[in-house]
Amino acid sequence: MQRDWSTPAVRHTSPVAKRATVLKVSGLRRAFGPNTIFDKFNLEVRAGEAIALTGRNGAGKSTLLRCLVGADRPDDGTIEVCGNPMSETNPQVRRDVATVIDDLDFFPDLSVVEHLDLLARAHGITDPDAQVDEVLEEVQLVPQSGQLPGTLSSGQRRRLALATAFVRPRRLLILDEPEQRLDTEGVGWLSRRLQAERQQGLAIVFASHEPTLVESVATRVVTLGAPRG
Amino acid sequence: MSTASVPSVPSDDSHGPDGTDAVDPTPVQVLPAASPRELRGLMKDWRRGRATRNVGQALSDAYVAVIAALMIGAMTVNVILKAQRVVAACDSASCLSARALLPWAAVLAAVATALAVARLFGPVLASAAEGFWLLDAPISRSRLLRPRLVAALAGALVGGALIGGLISLLTGSTGLESAVWAVATGLSASAAVAAAAAQQGHERHRLSRAASFVFGLLGVVALLGVVGVAANWFTLRLSTTLGTEIGTVVAGIAVVLLLVATALAARRLSSIRRTRLVSGGSLVKGISGAFFALDVGLARDIVVQRRTMEIGHVTPKRGHGEGLQALTWREWQRLRRFPQPLIAWAGTLVVPYASEALGMSAVTPVFGALALFGATVPMLNGLRVLTRTGGLARCLPFSTPQIKLAVVTAPAILAAVWAVLVGPAFVGVAGGSVSRPFGDASLMAVATAAAGLLAAIRWTQAKGVDFSKPMVSTQAGALPPGLVTNLFRGFDVCLLATAPMLLGFSPVWSLAISAITAIVLFNSFDAESMQARQKEAQRQLDLQKREREAQATLSRQRKR
Numbered sequence: 001m002q003r004d005w006s007t008p009a010v011r012h013t014s015p016v017a018k019r020a021t022v023l024k025v026s027g028l029r030r031a032f033g034p035n036t037i038f039d040k041f042n043l044e045v046r047a048g049e050a051i052a053l054t055g056r057n058g059a060g061k062s063t064l065l066r067c068l069v070g071a072d073r074p075d076d077g078t079i080e081v082c083g084n085p086m087s088e089t090n091p092q093v094r095r096d097v098a099t100v101i102d103d104l105d106f107f108p109d110l111s112v113v114e115h116l117d118l119l120a121r122a123h124g125i126t127d128p129d130a131q132v133d134e135v136l137e138e139v140q141l142v143p144q145s146g147q148l149p150g151t152l153s154s155g156q157r158r159r160l161a162l163a164t165a166f167v168r169p170r171r172l173l174i175l176d177e178p179e180q181r182l183d184t185e186g187v188g189w190l191s192r193r194l195q196a197e198r199q200q201g202l203a204i205v206f207a208s209h210e211p212t213l214v215e216s217v218a219t220r221v222v223t224l225g226a227p228r229g
Numbered sequence: 230m231s232t233a234s235v236p237s238v239p240s241d242d243s244h245g246p247d248g249t250d251a252v253d254p255t256p257v258q259v260l261p262a263a264s265p266r267e268l269r270g271l272m273k274d275w276r277r278g279r280a281t282r283n284v285g286q287a288l289s290d291a292y293v294a295v296i297a298a299l300m301i302g303a304m305t306v307n308v309i310l311k312a313q314r315v316v317a318a319c320d321s322a323s324c325l326s327a328r329a330l331l332p333w334a335a336v337l338a339a340v341a342t343a344l345a346v347a348r349l350f351g352p353v354l355a356s357a358a359e360g361f362w363l364l365d366a367p368i369s370r371s372r373l374l375r376p377r378l379v380a381a382l383a384g385a386l387v388g389g390a391l392i393g394g395l396i397s398l399l400t401g402s403t404g405l406e407s408a409v410w411a412v413a414t415g416l417s418a419s420a421a422v423a424a425a426a427a428q429q430g431h432e433r434h435r436l437s438r439a440a441s442f443v444f445g446l447l448g449v450v451a452l453l454g455v456v457g458v459a460a461n462w463f464t465l466r467l468s469t470t471l472g473t474e475i476g477t478v479v480a481g482i483a484v485v486l487l488l489v490a491t492a493l494a495a496r497r498l499s500s501i502r503r504t505r506l507v508s509g510g511s512l513v514k515g516i517s518g519a520f521f522a523l524d525v526g527l528a529r530d531i532v533v534q535r536r537t538m539e540i541g542h543v544t545p546k547r548g549h550g551e552g553l554q555a556l557t558w559r560e561w562q563r564l565r566r567f568p569q570p571l572i573a574w575a576g577t578l579v580v581p582y583a584s585e586a587l588g589m590s591a592v593t594p595v596f597g598a599l600a601l602f603g604a605t606v607p608m609l610n611g612l613r614v615l616t617r618t619g620g621l622a623r624c625l626p627f628s629t630p631q632i633k634l635a636v637v638t639a640p641a642i643l644a645a646v647w648a649v650l651v652g653p654a655f656v657g658v659a660g661g662s663v664s665r666p667f668g669d670a671s672l673m674a675v676a677t678a679a680a681g682l683l684a685a686i687r688w689t690q691a692k693g694v695d696f697s698k699p700m701v702s703t704q705a706g707a708l709p710p711g712l713v714t715n716l717f718r719g720f721d722v723c724l725l726a727t728a729p730m731l732l733g734f735s736p737v738w739s740l741a742i743s744a745i746t747a748i749v750l751f752n753s754f755d756a757e758s759m760q761a762r763q764k765e766a767q768r769q770l771d772l773q774k775r776e777r778e779a780q781a782t783l784s785r786q787r788k789r
Contacts, residue, residue: 069623070619070623071619071620071623088619088623089629090628091626091628094622094623095626097623099620099623099624101620103619103620104618104620104621105614105618105620105621106614107610107614107621108533108537108610109533109537109543109566111542111545113545114545114546114548117545117547117548118555118556119624119625121548121549121552122551122553122555122556122625122626124551124552128548129547145545146543146544147541147542148537148540148543150534151537151542165624168624
């Protein structure tokens with residue numbers, strides 16, 4: 001059965017003032033062989049906006065996010081981040097966009113705190129120690145600060161991945177199911193953190209299956225794919 | 230399996246119509262605990278029952294492999310015979326003494342390697358299925374694991390004997406001497422594995438780790454001895470008879486150690502923790518999977534991950550600098566934290582000297598580059614992580630070439646130091662037949678170091694084979710592109726960059742090839758981005774074509 005992918009269901013949950021466009025997606029298309037994941041997909045995200053991508057499994061949320069961060073190449077369409085054409089290898093884009101998607105890797109021989117220290121220093125943060133300590137405490141990884149990533153539980157690894165996005169400067173935050181493997185308390189913290197980020201003017205695009213996270217963070221909800229049944 | 234009959238016990242609700250308990254008179258068959266042999270037999274039956282081919286069919290399908298094995302065997306024998314003829318030409322006292330030292334180095338290296346490998350895998354291990362089904366069963370764990378211990382010991386015995394015998398034969402030793410050293414090396418390696426197994430039962434690895442380090446160091450000292458004697462820096466009075474006698478003594482000591490350590494290991498088999506046994510099995514499974522895909526890089530990643538998991542916790546160190554400097558500084562800190570690659574790097578300094586001293590001047594650049602290549606790969610863990618997936622590189626605000634340059638700065642400086650330290654070998658101080666002017670020798674040393682470094686970078690950056698791409702039809706069946714070439718990554722750069730020196734041309738040519746290779750490796754001018762650009766250009770062309778066709782259709786319609 002042919003589905004209409006061109007008009008994703010968009011739901012506004014709160015009005016957003018007119019601010020600078022951070023992410024602009026025009027006519028995006030991605031297909032795997034005969035299977036079209038999305039076509040003619042348009043999206044404009046302004047500073048202070050949070051877009052939640054929802055939809056059933058296989059609807060194309062992760063594929064869309066992979067295209068947005070440059071990890072996957074769309075078949076058609078354009079993506080602009082802060083006016084620059086999207087290119088994963090462009091240093092300016094790397095400076096502006098913080099991502100947490102599934103392909104994040106860690107150095108096997110650097111501890112948790114050393115990863116964050118490296119990222120903070122690489123981004124030229126003036127007081128990296130204070131920034132790292134603050135983020136480390138926030139993600140509750142202080143006791144694990146000296147541990148090597150291979151020994152962390154899946155939930156702790158997720159917290160570390162989120163910490164890598166929060167320890168550095170950013171204008172756009174792209175998260176693929178950030179609530180994954182987090183406990184209830186962790187989801188609550190993430191929700192508050194993302195709300196604060198949005199209020200500070202950060203643009204956020206995230207895919208989620210967690211209704212409470214979507215309700216509390218998103219200013220717009222984009223539902224991909226046809227509803228089940 | 231045998232069965233026993235016992236009367237059944239009534240359940241709470243098994244009451245008769247009159248409220249009295251109804252006892253079922255028929256006995257229920259209850260299985261007693263199975264023996265290890267019965268469980269193994271059952272598992273074997275499951276595996277064989279699911280097999281789609283028998284051994285005969287598999288062998289007939291693998292005729293190419295059998296022919297290849299025969300060809301490689303014939304080539305090996307040919308090489309041994311040729312090598313024996315070549316080395317027989319040098320019959321001076323220094324040559325004979327140097328050659329007599331090589332089997333010692335082989336024994337020491339075999340023991341060090343056996344200890345390291347045994348510690349990594351167990352050496353006694355069990356698969357996840359065995360861990361789940363058998364190790365929880367009420368059976369004697371030591372009886373179950375005994376065959377595993379014997380297999381590990383036998384493997385070390387055969388492997389060690391092959392290495393010892395081959396090296397002894399290649400250095401022109403007599404048949405008897407080679408046989409003695411083969412037995413001595415095999416028994417020593419087997420004794421080392423038995424000692425590691427005994428330690429495994431006690432959950433201690435400090436002794437085997439220290440022994441591995443000491444034997445490795447002694448192996449390097451023995452190699453230095455070979456160089457020193459061949460270069461006439463000092464003399465050693467070693468004859469064939471003395472070599473055979475020493476080999477016999479080594480074999481005797483190894484037998485005693487093997488018996489004692491095996492007895493200890495067998496007694497402690499039941500105390501090995503299940504997690505330790507299963508983790509060794511899963512490591513083997515992961516590595517064998519990576520090798521089936523001919524992805525050596527992935528196999529190394531699995532080993533590195535395993536080692537860091539064993540370490541678990543480190544004392545965090547504060548970084549230094551900002552931007553790219555922070556990235557480079559972390560590489561130095563990493564080397565300070567885990568300095569083992571530096572020991573291997575120092576060991577490779579011997580190679581050019583040994584090659585020159587043994588009269589193999591023509592191939593010194595190739596051997597030197599290959600040795601440095603092997604020693605540099607463990608220093609490029611940072612590059613590996615940053616290039617195997619784009620995730621971490623995406624977090625850093627630099628271009629990919631900048632990131633690559635920053636993380637290879639430390640190994641590049643070490644390669645430069647290596648070039649300075651091996652420079653005298655190329656001049657000819659090791660006493661070989663060739664001596665070169667200082668300028669040429671310096672350029673050769675730099676070109677060799679560059680080849681080794683670039684080969685390591687190429688090997689580290691190798692992407693896994695993409696099985697989703699269209700296959701290439703070959704005589705051995707359909708293969709994904711890059712499956713076989715992945716095996717030669719790094720080695721190709723070594724050979725290509727050192728080829729001009731090997732053929733007697735100026736080392737400037739080698740440096741020029743290295744410079745081109747560096748440009749390709751460091752810039753985004755790689756196959757992946759080229760394909761992406763090509764795809765983008767094709768997309769633009771298609772778009773223009775569609776627009777032209779649409780305009781043509783429109784104009785035709787207007788004419789009508």
